[in-house]
Amino acid sequence: MDVRSIREELLKSFENVRTLEELEALRVRFLGKKGVIQQGFKKLKELPPEEKKAMGKLLNDLRKEVEERLASVRERLLEEERKQQVERERIDVTMPGTELAWGSTHILRKAKEELQYIARKLGFTIVDGPEVEDDFHNFEALNFPPYHPSRDMQDTLFLPGGLLLRTHTSAVQIRALQRKKPPVRIFTVGRVYRREEVTARKFLAFHQAEGLWIDKKVSIGHLKGVLAEFIKGFFGPGYKLRFRPSYFPFVEPGMEVDVECVFCGGKGCKVCQYSGWLEILGAGMVHPNVLRAVGYDPEEYTGFAFGMGVDRMVMLKYGINDIRLLFDGNQKFLRSV
């Protein structure tokens, strides 16, 4: 048997293999039970002993070589086939993705949660209160005496039965103070109502956030310090605060708080009407009459309160020019913010 010629034939056959099936046929032909190499081994015993050994080695080497060849060609063929498969499965990745009606929470809720998150980190507890209120919680306990001109500051929507729609979240203060004991640190975000003609800037309803801290020896300095921390939480560090005297019946001293315009860094821009400041907060030291109304001793406790318009902050932040959009259900708008 001419092993050398078999080897040559074999190597040549491998070069022409195109598919795994052809490769399998080759394997059977050379390595199968009836294959060339097995046949060779069978014929070994017919050889004289001196040739037997040499031939045996040749056949073994050949089998090893064939096995190696088979493996490498298989690998090549598999690789090619995967390549073809991949090519068949090619897509245009620039086609758009499937657009589902993905949901989201409301922009005002996002703002509410952000404010609550900051408040919680500063040690405030989140409280809630009703929107339909009585005169005591919305006015009288907050040091708006009956018939007092301070009541004109907030045009009120009235309901039957001596009820009204709360004009500020400060009403929640009273309810919370009534059921808690000092020290009290509370924060609330909620909807309030005013009797307003509807325009792009003013609406019958809007949302306020309000914080209250009552403890022994709370000072104006504390109010300034905590507010600065709060603003740091909302806008980031580095913005100056400015306090101006103002009047709210439930605080004394009372002040308005401006934040250095976060859009222009105080240089002046359209958003801040070129003043360099955003007027966003009202604050003050809780009026002793308020403490008295809820049964706290103003000789023992002092406190501060601060509040802000949530809608206004959201409108500033996202460049929304009409407050009514916040109350509309337009999905295009809602998905954009």
Added chain:
Amino acid sequence: MIVSLSMMKKFLGDDVNIDDIMHRLEHHLEVEVEETYDLVQNFYDVVVGRIIDKKDKGYVVDIGDKQILVSSFGTVDLPRYMQVAVAPVGAVIGDTTVEKRGQYEGIIPTLSMLGIPEVAMLPSEGGVSVFPYDVEVGTPLEEALGLPDKIFDIYIAPPRGDLGSVWGFVRELGRVFGVEIKIPEFPKVDISEGDIVSIESLDDTPIYAGVLIKGVRIEESPWELQRTLAYLGIRPIYNVVDITNYYLAVYGQPMHAFDWDKVKGGKVIVRRARDGEVITTLDGVERKLDEDILVIADAEKPIAIAGVMGGENTEVSEDTENIFLEVAYFTPIVVARSSRKLALRTDASYRFERGIDPSKISAYAKMAAEDIVKMAGGQIISFEKVGAEWDSKEVELNEKKANILVGKELDWKKEVVDLGFEYKDDKVIVPSFRHDLNITEDIVDEVVKKWGYEAVEEELPTYAVTWEPDDEVVRVDERLAHELAAHGLMEVWTLSLMDPDDVKKARVGEGVPLLNPVSKLYSVMRPHLLPSLLIAQKSNEAYGIEDVFLFEIGKIFPELKEQRQVGILVSGNFVLSDWRHLSVPADFFFLKGILEDIFRRWGIQAEYRPTEKPYLHPARAAAIVVDGEEVGVIGDLHPDIVDAFDLRKRPVVAFIDFELFEKYMNRIPKAQVPVKSPALWRDISMIVPKGLPMEEIIKAIKDSAGQYLESIDIFDVFEDEKKIGKDLRSIAVRLVFRKPDGAIESEEADKYMENIYNRLESMNITIRKGKERR
């Protein structure tokens, strides 16, 4: 408050830098400059002229050196002899030079052409400024108008009544900014004569001065007074009223003049009204009075509402000869109450309820009476005063409290003296016009305002770290909103005030009406979220968005019982856009699937019972029942309502009581830990009577399937009269069995299946032949 620079300058030196002060104002006082109007000369060679005659469509006017024919820009026909501003040929107005036009040699410009803002209440006719005869013909207009000048519109916080006049305002500028001011000469009046006045309600009327002046002539005021009032935002009327208005605006002292000859019995009585008394006020409105309201009365009847408005019955008119001038201090509360009870606000009530100066009643009475005599003639017959004025009051200062508020120990005596007040034995002596200063905190406020808040150092408080739970409703609301959003729904926060028609159209009862709505569109409190969500859908459709997936956790107010409701509305296709034609129609079962998953996460076991609601499709609606109670509904919107709201797509809606979630907030669902042992499944294909609810079939299977049934999946339902038969439907389900501790044997499953088949067949269900069939 409207103040003019020219008026302020009567109390300030000419060299005061008012712009600088206005700039610093709001950092030290609770006021805000809302608007500044510059009155500047934007014209040349415009003069005051007198209309001599009318010719064609123009006017012949005398402008001093000649008479010319001019046309008018006024909107009304001007009478002969009226004095107006005239711009002859060659005069300049703004950027325009007046030229000869046809026969006209000039024009009569309007106030707005001359750049005079509306806030200046100059006397005018049809937009044209008119002048009394004490302005000489030919006077340059800038001189007549006193240009340049400035008008400030200033917001003053309610307790600072003391700032509500030119004098009061300037007085405070002097104190706070150290500006030098010229204090007017206030006459001392100690005499009191006459027996006209009698005060029955002394508590309401601490001080009352009355001056009887006889022989006055009611006529137009001199130009200077008219112009002064105009720049204070007050329209001039006639001399006596103009003088009282002048004292109101300049000194903050309201006054009222009665026609003495109409006051019956020669008596002026200050008393509470009697229930049922009636008065017609100067605005022509008849008002019913009660005992809370303070009135001025003559011997017979009320003739004015004290501090608010006079009565028609004693109104001063052109024929009036004798007047009774009232200058009083009514308490803030009595005027505020009268004014609010009658819903009548006036400049006078505004002053009284904020508190006027109790130290100068008779001084102002004397000054005004003398001005009246000077301007309108006549003679002061009597000057009567009841009650005594007071200059100052004491405010107790609790230094310990004050130190806490400012965060350090201060020399309060020094601070108080710096404010311009006196300090005696823990008491601060403040002027009586400072109605806003009453307690320690007010004095602290006053001190800190003077410093400016930047002077107070920031400080961070320390507190004990204790844990206190948030109100649970807040956490429930948050969690629910996030879960609904995660299920593909978009949250909306709609308005809780509605048009009652929308509530009615949505068939959800009636909303509680507001007592004082701004408009019908927002006049009732919604009793349900449905109308809000339908309006939101409609707004989307109007915008071209027809696939709408919304939810709201909102307040509703059925019969004023405020509560939260969860509302969901879906319509159209959940796949908004896909080029491979994917489609997930938002139908009843789509929304039910969302609810089922949410309930699963909260550990809520809900059942669905066919139901009828006025707003839901009668055959496609279910009540959601939990723990035997109806907690919500789900269903297609009633076709009538689809039409009523003119919707393009019929939505499916669900409403669930928020309370349900509060109840389940703290129930922790049991985790389903995946079991590794192999499952075994069996399919059942059956023909079922159409009226048999699926729920009962599933219950039957569960009851008879033994303990290892893991799940039932309905994978096919169809109806076909020809193939299956009338009133029948074909249902195929797959049952999965699994044992927690090892493989379940086929024979065992077969045993359970046998039970199931028997049970189903007992319910009139036919099990179809199939490979699972025995």
